[in-house]
Amino acid sequence: MDELPIGRRVAYWRGRRKMSQQVFADRLGKSKSWVDKVERGVRRLDKFSVLYEIADVLQLDASLLLGKEPERRADGLTCIDEVEVEEIRSALERYDSMSTFFATTPQPPSLAEMTKSVNHAWLTFQYARYGVLTRALPKLVRDAQALDSVANGDDAQPAAHLLGQVYQIASSALRKLGEYELAWLAADRSMAVSQRADDPLLAGVATYRVGSALLALGRARPALEVNVSVANRLAPGGGNDSNPERLSVYGMLLLQGAMAAARMGDNNTVRDLVNGAEEVAGALGSDQNHYWTSFGPTNLELHRAAAAVELGEGWQAVDTHEQKIMGQDGFNALLPERRAHHMLDLARGFAQIGDLDKAGEALVDGDRLAPSEIRCRPIAHEVMSNVLRRTRGAPPAPFAELAEHMGVGI
Known part of the structure; x- marks a missing residue:
């Protein structure tokens, strides 16, 4: 440009x-x-x-x-800037599979190298190091595309699988940072690639990412429909096995459908989908990270609380936290992104019931777990502004300091 x-x-x-x-x-x-x-x-x-x-x-x-690259911000390790967004957009808009018909593709990394890079990127996301991830994403996308464009024989499906995962990582990070249309594009690309990877479970997780992006774009009904439709196809039984991988993907699709239903105010559908996911989590037995889903009994309760917030039932979210999440070993064992995300949901719940001090404490606790999850997400800025606006007098020092770091005026 x-x-x-x-x-x-x-x-x-x-x-x-x-x-x-x-x-x-x-x-x-x-x-x-x-x-x-x-x-x-x-x-x-x-x-x-x-x-x-x-x-x-x-x-x-x-x-x-002026057409110049801006100086990187001092807090660049925790957020994203316009240059990084455009670099990711440029990488997503490449069509290497088509260009191989006309020119030789640069030497891509090996499958082993790409697998290592993708696994590292997933962990970077789940540790909520979004700034580090967004700096690495353009090259990661280009490398995965290049590998996929030249892979053949036995390497074709594994290469497509890796590219599908990279698109999912990009979608998840972009959604967190407020780039919802790009998040949808990356998730949609992942669904298409997953078909070539010949992995229905990868396609199921791609569907979950599409649903998340649609929900962020305010399209709750399509998000509900796509999650439930694919969940029904992947449900254990009727010819489908019941291995932990399938249970994890199926359970997350149900939970994402519940979040969409909550956004629509459909309490009955929320209850049905969460109950269905609870059965699956019980069969799984513990929180696991198959297909990078972090699905299990604890993550189920986190989604139960989040759905209550979306329904405007903050008291229910707080009760779920205090009765089934707070202090539990399962919660403490979850990776930082999941825990900080829950603290953000909890802050919203406390704000709904008017307990502003507790809302502020939840934001501060979330920031201690994973600063990027609180400082860089648009929804966190909205919660911070809401709590500050309603707080009488000077806010507590830790909360005021966090607001300053986030750039939210007191």
Whole structure:
């Protein structure tokens, strides 16, 4: 995008922020005609003061509008910036499998090397090191695509399997960081690749990622339908085995369907799906990480609490936490992303019942477990703003310090 005129860059980022010209103009205190002329190059942007106002409205570094790479933020290890988003987008938009018809693909890593890199990326995600992960994702995606494009014979399906996993990792990280459309694109790519990998369970987990992205985009009903539809196909019995891998994937699909139903306010469907997942978790016996799902009895309770929050029943989420999660060995054994995610849900639950001190404590506890899960997620910023706005007097010091780190005004 470096070669684009500055007006085109303004138009590009305005579109990314989903602002109409009128909304953008209103926030700048300008006319729609002025914005249109700037974006078409009819009017020059020759004042740095105006340029910085535009950058502020678009919530990006002014150097991006000038076609330069911005300086990395001091907190770059915990969040994502526009440059990294565009690098990931560029990697996702590659079509290496098609390009091999016309040119030789650069030498990809071996299957063993790629497997090691993918496993490391999954652990990086589950430890909520999102900044580290997003810096590595563009190369990881390109390497997996390159390997998949040249693999043949016995290597073809394992290479496709790895590429499908990479797309899932990308989808999960992008969804956490608020890039929901890119998250959906990556998840959709994973579903297509999973068919070539000939692994129904990988396709099931890809469906879970698609459902998560759809839910983030506000499309709860399609998210519910796709999760339940594929869950029914993967259900144990009727010719399907009941191994731990299948139970884990099936259970997570049910839980993701429950989250979608909760977003729709469908309490009955939530109850049915959570109860179904509870049976599966009981059959599994313990929390496991097959297909990187972290599914098991404890994760089930985390989703029960999260669904209660989505239904506006904060008291139920708090009760679930206090009765079935807090202090349990299963919870303490979960990886940081899962535990910090639950503390964020718990903070929302406490906020719903008006216990702002406890909401703040939950956010601080989540930050101690996995700073990126709290400091970098849009939903966490919303909760922080909500609690600060409703808090009378000065907030407790740890909470105020966290708000400062997050850039949320007190």
